[in-house]
Amino acid sequence: MIQKDVTIVGGGLAGLTTAIGLAVSGLEVAVIDMLPPGDQTLPAFDGRSSAIAYASCQLLKALDIWDHLPEDPQPILEIRVSDGPSLMNLHFDYAALGDGPLGHMIENRHMRVALMKRAEMLDNIQMFAPDKITAIETDTSRSLVTLASGTEIQAPLLLGIDGRGSMVRKQAEIGITSWPYNQHGIVATIAHELSHCGIAHERFLPSGPFAILPLTDNRSSLVWTEKSNLSETVMSLSDRAFTAEVQKRVGDFLGEVTVVGGRWSFPLTWQLADSYISERTALVGDAAHGMHPIAGQGLNLGLRDVAALIECVVDAARVGSDIGNATTLNRYQKWRRADGAILMGVTDILNRLFSNDIAPIRLSRDIGMAVVDKIDPLKKFFMAHARGTVGELPKLLRGEEL
Amino acid sequence: MSSPEIQTDTTPKRDDIGVVASGSTVDIDEIAFFAKIADEWWDATGPFKPLHELNPTRLAYIRNCLVDRFKLKASSLKPLKGIKILDIGCGGGLLSEPLARMGADMTSVDASERNIKVAALHSQRSGLAIDYRCTTAEALADSGAKFDVVINMEVIEHVADVGLFLNACRNLVKADGVMLVSTLNRTVKSLLMAKIGAEYILRWLPKGAHDWDKFITPDEMVAHLSSADFDTLDMTGFVFSPIRWDWRLDPGDLDVGYATFAAPKKPA
Numbered sequence: 001m002i003q004k005d006v007t008i009v010g011g012g013l014a015g016l017t018t019a020i021g022l023a024v025s026g027l028e029v030a031v032i033d034m035l036p037p038g039d040q041t042l043p044a045f046d047g048r049s050s051a052i053a054y055a056s057c058q059l060l061k062a063l064d065i066w067d068h069l070p071e072d073p074q075p076i077l078e079i080r081v082s083d084g085p086s087l088m089n090l091h092f093d094y095a096a097l098g099d100g101p102l103g104h105m106i107e108n109r110h111m112r113v114a115l116m117k118r119a120e121m122l123d124n125i126q127m128f129a130p131d132k133i134t135a136i137e138t139d140t141s142r143s144l145v146t147l148a149s150g151t152e153i154q155a156p157l158l159l160g161i162d163g164r165g166s167m168v169r170k171q172a173e174i175g176i177t178s179w180p181y182n183q184h185g186i187v188a189t190i191a192h193e194l195s196h197c198g199i200a201h202e203r204f205l206p207s208g209p210f211a212i213l214p215l216t217d218n219r220s221s222l223v224w225t226e227k228s229n230l231s232e233t234v235m236s237l238s239d240r241a242f243t244a245e246v247q248k249r250v251g252d253f254l255g256e257v258t259v260v261g262g263r264w265s266f267p268l269t270w271q272l273a274d275s276y277i278s279e280r281t282a283l284v285g286d287a288a289h290g291m292h293p294i295a296g297q298g299l300n301l302g303l304r305d306v307a308a309l310i311e312c313v314v315d316a317a318r319v320g321s322d323i324g325n326a327t328t329l330n331r332y333q334k335w336r337r338a339d340g341a342i343l344m345g346v347t348d349i350l351n352r353l354f355s356n357d358i359a360p361i362r363l364s365r366d367i368g369m370a371v372v373d374k375i376d377p378l379k380k381f382f383m384a385h386a387r388g389t390v391g392e393l394p395k396l397l398r399g400e401e402l
Numbered sequence: 403m404s405s406p407e408i409q410t411d412t413t414p415k416r417d418d419i420g421v422v423a424s425g426s427t428v429d430i431d432e433i434a435f436f437a438k439i440a441d442e443w444w445d446a447t448g449p450f451k452p453l454h455e456l457n458p459t460r461l462a463y464i465r466n467c468l469v470d471r472f473k474l475k476a477s478s479l480k481p482l483k484g485i486k487i488l489d490i491g492c493g494g495g496l497l498s499e500p501l502a503r504m505g506a507d508m509t510s511v512d513a514s515e516r517n518i519k520v521a522a523l524h525s526q527r528s529g530l531a532i533d534y535r536c537t538t539a540e541a542l543a544d545s546g547a548k549f550d551v552v553i554n555m556e557v558i559e560h561v562a563d564v565g566l567f568l569n570a571c572r573n574l575v576k577a578d579g580v581m582l583v584s585t586l587n588r589t590v591k592s593l594l595m596a597k598i599g600a601e602y603i604l605r606w607l608p609k610g611a612h613d614w615d616k617f618i619t620p621d622e623m624v625a626h627l628s629s630a631d632f633d634t635l636d637m638t639g640f641v642f643s644p645i646r647w648d649w650r651l652d653p654g655d656l657d658v659g660y661a662t663f664a665a666p667k668k669p670a
Contacts (some may be wrong), residue, residue, distance in 0.1 A: 026478065140444070315458070318462075321530075325444075326454070327454045
């Protein structure tokens with residue numbers, strides 16, 4: 001039997017970031033993942049890019065992950081929100097906050113490369129991948145995970161960072177509240193003739209939000225929300241037809257566009273775990289909450305969980321406390337669950353408000369956007385949310401060491 | 403001369419059912435019995451929840467003082483490696499286990515046989531080596547034992563003779579060692595909060611757990627320590643915020659619970 005301080009189930013973006021944060025502070029960490037580590041960095045594995053808010057960038061820098069990114073990320077200098085053909089729009093410019101870009105666009109596979117390089121530098125992270133979990137047990141003093149390879153890992157704390165379908169969550173019998181959106185998110189990367197100038201665009205089309213997010217080298221990442229019954233058709237279009245549909249939605253401000261690489265499609269749902277914790281167990285990131293990508297906040301919310309969890313666990317470990325007892329776990333849950341629920345409520349309302357073509361709703365949301373655009377404090381409020389610098393921030397999100 | 407009476411007040415007593423077990427039942431039953439108490443004691447959401455909530459703040463103060471005094475590595479998870487610590491009135495080991503986890507070489511004493519059995523059983527489950535003994539500070543001092551650090555947390559307000567007790571403590575501290583004492587101040591606020599609030603309104607502690615008349619003011623503490631040949635190095639308050647529902651250290655507010663950091667006087 002292997003004894004660790006923390007067992008992490010899930011070696012994805014949030015899982016590896018957590019492992020690195022805990023290991024940097026001196027804890028012994030086991031990470032279990034079903035896939036061989038190299039697979040996750042292949043272009044075909046995940047074509048998504050993530051808008052990493054300012055606060056999340058601070059976390060990646062504080063943990064020395066940022067410098068291992070294989071190429072410099074694209075800063076987001078401005079966000080433009082527009083409602084279909086309406087002339088009223090909303091404009092967020094980083095100069096208004098005077099504290100660096102609103103965030104950066106990072107390709108998920110690049111982030112995986114950086115995370116794996118950083119994790120390899122830490123002797124106290126032990127990877128168990130590819131491997132499968134055959135049993136999870138907890139009692140008042142420890143968690144015990146049994147792997148298909150026969151390895152048993154005992155630790156006072158078990159973290160479920162294993163995504164929306166979290167096995168740890170199911171094993172802990174934590175229920176979820178969820179509903180489908182009857183929308184799919186179609187993701188693709190485009191190359192274009194003209195520069196995007198670091199501007200992120202979000203357009204509200206009747207089938208759902210359509211986002212054009214700036215990447216390096218005159219490329220952009222698209223998140224095209226489409227009604228589920230139509231998404232299959234879109235996915236099965238020929239490359240030429242798909243490119244034509246994309247061009248129609250993007251317009252001509254980027255010149256001619258070409259789709260590069262594959263397309264991916266994800267069903268969109270809203271879900272929130274009934275609790276973030278149970279005996280010796282905490283849920284982090286998508287295992288705890290899944291939201292609509294309308295505001296690009298899913299991973300950022302997950303990374304806020306990560307930063308808070310690391311701080312709770314390291315604070316406890318520093319004073320010799322039991323890092324998996326109810327005191328430590330309650331602090332994490334109290335810190336994170338309300339924030340998660342609020343943001344998830346807001347993104348849900350935004351999507352419902354904007355994913356339709358009903359005239360009175362259109363009119364009022366357009367007036368709302370124009371009003372927000374004219375009132376400085378309100379705009380600053382929304383921008384601070386976009387940058388993730390709201391509420392009681394964990395130290396790592398402020399770029400501080402623990 | 404009677405020994406100072408040391409009770410186990412890191413962990414307030416409930417009905418003293420523990421006494422029944424001793425000698426009257428077989429060992430297996432006894433272990434099961436103590437295991438049950440240990441589970442209750444260490445359940446951070448159970449009857450001792452308030453103590454579990456206060457614990458990290460107390461430990462942070464102890465850690466800060468010791469790291470500072472002995473020039474230890476603050477970022478380490480085991481900064482107390484090689485430091486010999488005595489925990490007086492250890493109860494179920496709520497302080498002893500974290501200190502051992504921080505690397506300290508722990509000896510922990512309590513006058514209650516029941517507490518020592520519970521504590522020893524639990525530390526075994528936690529995989530921590532702690533020398534638990536059922537004895538008093540004075541008896542231990544008579545044996546000539548010396549420590550780098552002596553810790554008295556929420557003990558002194560239950561002691562019959564504070565002077566005698568502190569003299570015994572002085573004999574237990576090495577000349578270059580230190581002592582940490584925490585207790586409750588005798589103020590109207592502490593009467594309302596610790597006695598009436600914690601015991602009667604919030605039901606945090608069993609009724610009668612504290613005798614307000616025996617609470618000690620910071621001035622009295624400094625005087626007591628000085629008579630026992632200690633210099634007071636630092637004092638800080640443990641302040642509870644009901645809005646944030648947490649504890650923090652505040653050197654400016656010693657009105658309710660507070661800790662004192664002391665060291666033997668340097669020979670003139």
